[in-house]
Amino acid sequence: MDRIAMDPTLKNKTISNIKLMLPEMSPRLKTVAKYIVDHTSDFGLDPIRETARKCGVSTYTLVRMAKTLGFDGYEDLREPFRQALVSSTASVERPEWIDNLRAGGELGEVKAAAAVNTLALVQRSLERQTPEQMERVALMLLNARTIYLTAVRASYGMAYYFHYVGRMALPSLQLIPRHMNSAIDELNYAGEGDVMIALTFTPYSRETIEACKFARKRGVKLILISDSDVISSEFTPEETLIASVISTHHFGCYTGVVAIIENLLALLVHLGGAKATERIKSYEDLRKDNNAYWIANKKH
Incomplete structure (x- = not known):
């Protein structure tokens, strides 16, 4: 155990492994693996x-996972994750207005x-993205020939917003699927030099997974925005931006996702x-001219 305590990189090495x-x-081991990666805290x-109950497996399966990863036992596997909590547990300062709400x-x-x-969620989601990773993602997009952006169901609203604003900096950004097509139909002419951004959150869309494959x-090249980087063993993205989507109701809470999107748009x-500034100004001028046109015609 002392060997584990002295290696602060062991948690990240274990996740990579x-x-x-x-x-x-x-x-069953895949179920445990996904749980560990998605719920490190x-x-x-x-x-x-308790971990066995949450995973829906036996304690024996957890011990087998530890052995599979090269640890002597389950506690040896858990220890680097426990130690990481000492210095990295997220905390949110509770403002006075929160207490007023409770009253x-x-x-x-x-x-x-x-x-x-x-x-x-905003804090946890933003702190998981390093400046180096965000810069890599931004430059990958700026250097792409064509950028495809895909999502379905609740994720589509966030993809639509990303496309609406992002096309100011990325003129080749395309939101797929369009009309009644499938995302794969829209990727017919895609190839090397292109990038696809996929947004998907549990329960993961089969259509989005097939489009990624x-x-x-x-x-x-693939950039994934998700609540996990263990979406499918059938493909590997270049970059994954992880957002926390835990909510107090029965559906996901996507404020952390929007925070990541806003940061990426700013970059x-x-x-x-x-060039991006000129496109934004051109769009703003167009809106002003359009508003002036409707006001003038309304008077007549």
Whole structure:
């Protein structure tokens, strides 16, 4: 155990090893692997029986995972995750207005819990993206021939917003699928030199996964925005931007996702330089002219 305590990089090394070995694991070990990668804090905190309950597997399976990853036992596997919590546990300062909400009865409690969760999601999501990774993603997009952006269901709204603003810095940005097509139909002419951004969150869209697989086969670089980087063992993205989507209700809370998108947009506009600024000004001028036209015609 002392050897583990002295190696502050062991948690990240273990996660990398899990991802590398994932395709060869049995279904039950894959379930455990995904849980560890997606819930590193819980894995570091919970005892073996609680982790087994959350994963829906036996404690024996957890021990087998530890052995598979080269650890002597389960506690040796858990220890680097537990130690990482000492220095990296996210904390959100609770402002006074949160306490005021709690004083407002049952609905106030609901609003306060949702507000605290929203603030926490933004913090956790942003702190997971390093400046180096965000710069790599931005430059990959700026240097791409064509950029495809795909999402379905609830994720589509965020993709639409990203496309609406992002095309100012990325004129070749295309939101797919368009009309009644499938995303794969829109990727018919995609190839090397192109990049695809895919947004998907649990439960992951089969259509989006198939589009990612198809794009990778065509040589398209893939950027994933998701709540996990263990989406499928059938493809590997160049970059994955991880957002926390835990909510206080029955559906995902996407404020962390929007925060990541906003950060990426800010980088793209900044790195886009004068050309991006000119496109933004041109769009703003167009809106002013359009508004002036409607006001003038309304008077008549």
